[in-house]
Each structure stands twice: as structure tokens, then as C-alpha cells.
Amino acid sequence: MAGIYIHIPFCKQACTYCNFHFSTGLQRKDSLVQALIKEIHEPNLFIDYSEAIETIYFGGGTPSLLSNDQIEEILNALSENFKIQPDAEISFEANPDDINPDKLASWKNIGINRLSVGIQSFDPEELQWMNRAHTANEALACLQDIQAAGFTNYSIDLIYGSPLLRDEQLIENCRILFQQQVPHISCYALTVEPKTALSHLILAHKTEDIDTHKQADQFEILLTQMERNGYEQYEISNFCLPGFRSKHNSSYWLGKPYWGFGPAAHSFDGNQERRWNVANNARYIQSLEQHIIPFEAEQLTGVQQMNEYIMIRLRTIEGLSIPVFTEKFGKDPSAELLKNTARYVKEGLLKWENQQISLTAKGKFLGDGIASGLFF
Ligand code: SF4
Known part of the structure; x- marks a missing residue:
């Protein structure tokens, strides 16, 4: 059993804290998707094609910037090359500002059966401070749209420990999710990564630094809130109602093999070799034009x-x-x-x-x- 990860390296705008690989220039989106499809078709000795695929995960970046045709093309390429189990978990990361009833219906039709939504907070001021592309109202509305579209398996990301987040707002963020019976919640402590807008703002004293004591206290609040409301903490950052663990992430934690496609995507053979593609969209596209997968590798000791x-x-x-x-x-x-x-x-x-x-x-x-x- 193995998993597949697809990296979509585009975002509408850069969140202040983010150091993932993405570009806000969308002009290369079409050629990148074509390169990604080429990579999927490219014979790759690292991959064991006999393994059944039990999970596919579209991450990023922002996969919800893809058109329906692009998602379908990628899934078709995967079906042509891999033995995908009929009940495979197919997860798709989406941002609230991209979610609407039409898109949800199309995603469902295409075969996506799990959504992971980057809400982060329901506080307008904090969303603005993070430079998120969505508003608090869009965050609320997308929860209702997701349920109305019949998605029962979905996850919401929350951030805690930012200088702006008061304990009361954290409890309120949780309350909204509990009220909606959100089946899976991932909670991440805000971290200051080098070279991000947030690190520059802190260095320039334009915003407060992270307070790790406050983060520890808010983590405790989260644990209490989740436990009281029937959520199992099955991994440090991940909480779910019974039966809603993420199969894809669980397979990482079980050390199963996974194969990543797209710039900056990582792969692991389940044993001792790890590979990662170049984190540069232009170089990735150029290389795939020559049918060369641009990767580096390491053998774990x-x-x-x-x-x-x-x-x-x-x-x-x-x-x-x-x-x-x-x-x-x-x-x-x-x-x-x-x-x-x-x-x-x-x-x-x-x-x-x-x-x-x-x-x-x-x-x-x-x-x-x-x-x-x-x-x-
Ligand atoms: S939308 Fe996600 S990947 Fe894109 S900049 Fe924000 S946090 Fe990073």
C-alpha cells in the first residue's frame, strides 16, 4: 500500500508566515500542470508500480486554484499509471475564498472525497494580519457549503499562538467548528520561519514576536476543548471525531511509501531512500520538457x-x-x-x-x- 502526493505550487497571495514552495504569479499554471502530468507518465525506477494506491493528496500551495479539467487530467494520468484502490481517500486542499457550491459539486463528481480547508481563524483582524486571502464570513460560509454539497469527510486547519490571538477567540474558533460538527481539525502553532514576511516584520519590530508560553497555554486550551467535545488527538497536531483520521497522513506516520509529483514534492520508498523535486517552477517545467525529473535524493543511514x-x-x-x-x-x-x-x-x-x-x-x-x- 502506498500514497501519492501532488504539489500545486500557486497561491493568490503570500500569507505572512508561510515558507512552503509556491508562486503568486499564476501565468505558468497551465504549463506546470502539463509538466506535472508528464512527470506522472515518465517511467520512474524509484516507484514500485505494483503497490496499490490507497491515498492521493493534493497539497500546496493552493490546489483549489486548479480548474476542474486540470484536476481531472491529473487524476486520469494517475489512473493510467497506478493501481488506485476503488475506495482510495482522495484529499484536496482548498481555501475558503475558492469554495462555492458549483466547485464543490464538480470536485465531488471528479472523485474527490475529502477536503482540507485552510481557515486558520474566524477573527477578521487576525486573518488580515496573516495576509490570508479570505474573510471571516467566507470561512463561515464555506463550512455550510461543504456540508450542503454532501462532503462528510473534511478537515479544517487552525493556527494558534499568534500575537493577535486571544484565548477567548481561540475558544470561539473551536466553538464554531464544534457547532458545525467538523469531523477533523488540524491545529498548528504559528512558527516564525526564516525569510518569511513575518520574520522580517518581527526583526523590524513592526509586529510582536511569538510568545512560546502563550503558545503552550493555548495548546492546553485546545487539548481541553477537543477532549470535552469528543475529539481524539491521534497525532500532536491532529484531532478528529471517531472514524475520521486522515488515512494519508497516518500512512506517513506508519512509514509507508509515498510518491510525490510536482515541484518541491517529496517521495519516500518506505525504507531508506528519500527524494525531493526541485523547488523552482520554471526549472521543473523546463526539465520535464526534456523528460528529465529534476530531483535530489538521500539515503538515510x-x-x-x-x-x-x-x-x-x-x-x-x-x-x-x-x-x-x-x-x-x-x-x-x-x-x-x-x-x-x-x-x-x-x-x-x-x-x-x-x-x-x-x-x-x-x-x-x-x-x-x-x-x-x-x-x-
Ligand atoms: S495559502 Fe497556504 S501555501 Fe499559500 S501562502 Fe498561504 S499558507 Fe502558504
């Missing part, structure tokens, strides 16, 4: 594989299984890992249960730091 496994598994609710770790990496590393977890268990940040190591409620906000502390 044994130590990198162990560290990655620790990092990914600790983020999940199930945590890291000691028997699985032993089987994958051997008895000695497993014994060392157990020894190293002891201090975190003592501090109440990790727990051992049924041969699983997982984060406690107190450890969740520090998850990535704890994982790095366990690295080999």
Missing part, C-alpha cells in the same frame, strides 16, 4: 532511520512500540532507547504502557524536543 522513527512515532497517540523498534533496529539500540527515556518518564513527560512509549499530556507540547533528546 541506520541512525537517521532510527531518529526519524522516534520523531514520527512519538507524535502519534499510539506512540512508539518497543517490540517494533527492536525488530526494525535490533536489541541494543532498543535497550539504549529505553534507558534514555527514563528521565522523561521521571519528569512526567513520557509514559510506558503495554510496551509502548508515548507522550503524557504534559509532554505533548514539548514532543519534538523530547524526541530530539532521544536521538542516537
Whole structure:
């Protein structure tokens, strides 16, 4: 079983905090989609075409900038080259300002069965501060449109910990989502990435810096709100009602293979090789014109594989299984890992249960730091 990721590197405007690969110049959109389709058709020794595809994920950038014909062309190219399971999860990222009843009906017809919507907040001032392209009213309206169109499986992204976000507004953001029975919510702490507009604004003292204590407090608010309203936190940043885990993201966390298409898209063979395409639209298009996939690759060393496994598994609710770790990496590393977890268990940040190591409620906000502390 494997997954496919399609990267659509265009956005209407740049959100202040974003460091993903995208361009706001849409003039290359058509030629990029044609290049992407070429990449899908290009024979690729890295790909195991015999694997059944259980998930397809359109991410970006902003996939909802694609026309229906373009989405259909991409899906047709995938069907011609891969064994896509009839019940495959086909997720599509969309922004509220692109969502309307006609588009939703077309997406559904084409076969998209899961939406991931970048709402981030329902506060007009905060949306403006983030330079999001949508308004708070559009955010509210799109929830109703999605439900009216019959999409039962969808996810909303929320951002917490921005200098503007008051605790009351965070609770209000959650309340709106709970009231609408939104089945899946991804919550990300605002981070300041280098070379983003946000980092420049902070350096120029034009906006307040991130307060990590406030972020930790808001993360706790989220955990309480989600738990009270029946949402399972199945990964540090992901919450869902029963039965609505994202299959695509879960397969990343299980270490399954995935193949990425489009500029900056990453691929993983499920074992030790990782590849990523050039993060440059013009070079990607030019290269595919010559039938060359422009990528770089790395072979993960044994130590990198162990560290990655620790990092990914600790983020999940199930945590890291000691028997699985032993089987994958051997008895000695497993014994060392157990020894190293002891201090975190003592501090109440990790727990051992049924041969699983997982984060406690107190450890969740520090998850990535704890994982790095366990690295080999
Ligand atoms: S819409 Fe998404 S990908 Fe585009 S700039 Fe904003 S956060 Fe980044």
C-alpha cells in the first residue's frame, strides 16, 4: 500500500508566515500542470508500480486554484499509471475564498472525497494580519457549503499562538467548528520561519514576536476543548471525531511509501531512500520538457532511520512500540532507547504502557524536543 502526493505550487497571495514552495504569479499554471502530468507518465525506477494506491493528496500551495479539467487530467494520468484502490481517500486542499457550491459539486463528481480547508481563524483582524486571502464570513460560509454539497469527510486547519490571538477567540474558533460538527481539525502553532514576511516584520519590530508560553497555554486550551467535545488527538497536531483520521497522513506516520509529483514534492520508498523535486517552477517545467525529473535524493543511514522513527512515532497517540523498534533496529539500540527515556518518564513527560512509549499530556507540547533528546 502506498500514497501519492501532488504539489500545486500557486497561491493568490503570500500569507505572512508561510515558507512552503509556491508562486503568486499564476501565468505558468497551465504549463506546470502539463509538466506535472508528464512527470506522472515518465517511467520512474524509484516507484514500485505494483503497490496499490490507497491515498492521493493534493497539497500546496493552493490546489483549489486548479480548474476542474486540470484536476481531472491529473487524476486520469494517475489512473493510467497506478493501481488506485476503488475506495482510495482522495484529499484536496482548498481555501475558503475558492469554495462555492458549483466547485464543490464538480470536485465531488471528479472523485474527490475529502477536503482540507485552510481557515486558520474566524477573527477578521487576525486573518488580515496573516495576509490570508479570505474573510471571516467566507470561512463561515464555506463550512455550510461543504456540508450542503454532501462532503462528510473534511478537515479544517487552525493556527494558534499568534500575537493577535486571544484565548477567548481561540475558544470561539473551536466553538464554531464544534457547532458545525467538523469531523477533523488540524491545529498548528504559528512558527516564525526564516525569510518569511513575518520574520522580517518581527526583526523590524513592526509586529510582536511569538510568545512560546502563550503558545503552550493555548495548546492546553485546545487539548481541553477537543477532549470535552469528543475529539481524539491521534497525532500532536491532529484531532478528529471517531472514524475520521486522515488515512494519508497516518500512512506517513506508519512509514509507508509515498510518491510525490510536482515541484518541491517529496517521495519516500518506505525504507531508506528519500527524494525531493526541485523547488523552482520554471526549472521543473523546463526539465520535464526534456523528460528529465529534476530531483535530489538521500539515503538515510541506520541512525537517521532510527531518529526519524522516534520523531514520527512519538507524535502519534499510539506512540512508539518497543517490540517494533527492536525488530526494525535490533536489541541494543532498543535497550539504549529505553534507558534514555527514563528521565522523561521521571519528569512526567513520557509514559510506558503495554510496551509502548508515548507522550503524557504534559509532554505533548514539548514532543519534538523530547524526541530530539532521544536521538542516537
Ligand atoms: S495559502 Fe497556504 S501555501 Fe499559500 S501562502 Fe498561504 S499558507 Fe502558504
